[in-house]
Amino acid sequence: MEEQIARVVVLGVISWTTGFLLVRRMFPKRSFDFCNRLVSTVHAAVAVTLASLSVKDWNCPMCPLASTSSPPQMKALAASLSYLIYDLVCCLFDKKFNPDNFFHHLVSIVGIGAGLSYQKCGSEMVAALWITELSSPFLHIRELLKELGYRDTDLNLAADILFAVIFTVARMVGGPYLTYVTLSANNPFIIKAMAAGLQLVSAFWFYKIARMVKYKLTKRTMTTTASSKQVDPQTHETHTN
Known part of the structure; x- marks a missing residue:
């Protein structure tokens, strides 16, 4: 199993890299970040799909807890590990180095690597993968729209709100429950530490996302109010449409 998982990781790294190079060739005028986000969007879809397929019983998707990881769970985690690398x-x-993203990936690599090494906690880790990647496509779509010229449009605002809603439900409803069951089960310390750390990071991002949505909605309201009023150039009176 170890050799098979290692092959999945190596082939995955090669595949993601090849995919990125192909996207760069297809869109030579687009930025590095744009092309990388396209690959990231594909990974999010693949990760959620593989995580969903690895669930044994949807009546209890996180069962059994603290158990030996199944082959589908190991492959799902290995595929995401290759992407993170x-x-x-x-x-x-990238021209703009993002330390938050870098260290988040580094910690995630350590956590998934530990899970694959222990060959345990497959249910919990796959659930974490599903929860964290569920909102990722919408995170990337909102940034892709900006580069495509849709910044400050209704479409971009809709993507922002959709991302915020899915992130909130997944990370702030499903996340705390997953953290609780992971800490309660007989899991290795590093897995418990990763679960707690992930939830803390999610809470911090939730705060930032809430502020972003509040700012954009306030900005849109002010813009709409201002555009609905016109000033008569002769009388200098304000007329509302």
């Missing part, structure tokens, strides 16, 4: 390297080549 690829994206960690991409962070070093």
Whole structure:
């Protein structure tokens, strides 16, 4: 099993890198970040799909707890581990180095690597993968729209709100429950530490996302109010449409 998982990781890194290079060739005028986000969007879809397929019983998707990881769970985690390694390297080549993203990936690599090494906690880790990647496509779509010229449009605002809603439900409803069951079960310390750390990071991002949505909604309201009023150039009186 170890050799098979290692092959999945190596082939995954090669595949994600090849995919990125192909996207760069297809869109030579787009930024490094734009092309990388396209690959990241594909990974999010693949990760959620593989995580969903690895669930044994949807009546209790996180069962059994603290158990030996199944082959589908190991492969789902290995596929995401390969992506995280690829994206960690991409962070070093991007013009704008994001330390938060870099260290988040680094910690995630350690956590998933530990889970694959122990070959335990498959249910909890796959659930964490599903929860964290569920909102990722919408995170990337909102940034892709900005580069495509849709910044400050209704479409971009809709993407922002959709991302915020899915993130909130997944990370701030499902996340705390997953953290609780992970800490309660007989899991290795590093897995428990990763679960607690992930929830703390999610709470911090939730705060930032809430502020972002509040700012954008306030800005949109002010813009709409201002555009609905017109000033008569002769009388200097304000007329509302």
